[in-house]
Amino acid sequence: MRLRLQAFLGGLLLCVAVAGNATADDKRTAVLDFQRDVFPIFEAKCLRCHGEKKRDGKLDMRTLDALLKGGVTSPAIRPGNAQKSLLIELLHYNEMPPKKETPRVTKEELELLRRWINAMPVSSASSPQ
Template sequence: MVLLGGLLIGSLAQGRVQADDKREAAPDFQRDVRPIFEEKCLRCHGAKRRGGKLDMRTLEAMLTGGDTGPAIKQGHADKSLLIELIHHQEMPPKKEKSAVTSSELDLLRRWIDSMPGKNPTRG
């Protein structure tokens, strides 16, 4: 009985460690997302230029969006124009050297999906 108890506790502890290893925190705008935008998007969507009238310096500005409407739909990466255009390699424009990598796109998707949705029934 004593031995069995020891084994049980041992395996529970191991399970905890594995779960902790796998858990990933939701990406953070300032820490994880902004550096990608700064390198690959802000030259055309920032202080000096706003392609499609889109300003990507703040989340608020991206929620407002540009000519085509909101660039980000909170909680719905798949319905976010920003993700769609990167996915179809329309942004950044093809002539640009620095395309968004698949791991960066994955991070952006997780960032948007982790946002609480504001208007789940609309649009």
């Protein structure tokens, strides 16, 4: 009788451990949101030159629509393709913000922006005109 109880408790502990692991794995796959996760980075590091008062390179970074439209060169982001996105390219080569301007974008922020663009459905691209 005592032995069966021990086996039962052992099994119970094992179940708890397995369930705990499954929830820990879900954390990094959370969906990124423009307003919540991305905009604060732009607000802190880009909007003083690409926002309400100034539109350097004719680029407005306050909304997703404006980013998809882009500036003088091209759309700033290409949904689903961070590698081909001008915004990511400029950050990757450390060209934005312009040299000597601070604060700079951190590696973690760049990684977050890459993940955000790559997860974006391709259909959200504005149609060429």
